[in-house]
Amino acid sequence: MGLKSLALWTDPVYAGDAIFDADSPLNRDDCLAPFRALREELASRGWACHTRDVFASRGEVPGAVLFLDIPRRPVRALLG
Secondary structure, eight states: OEEEEEEEEOOGGGTTTGGGOTTSTTOGGGTTHHHHHHHHHHHHTTOEEEEHHHHHHTTOOEEEEEESSOOSSOHHHHHO
8 A cells, every 4th residue: 555554553342443433332431532633634644544454454555553552473473
């Protein structure tokens, strides 16, 4: 997909871009608002921002990854 794409590496509970869903039951007290704001700001600058599984389901490799959760495997093995 190129450099103007960011994947969020999250806990699986936020898969499918659930971390950006204002109506999600996970969004208690609007705790996910900063992630929506990040996505909106990136979009205004021409970036695509999704959770890692969304990119993977499309067969796309994001230009950057922001880790919000610690993966169980070495990062090199995940992104290589």
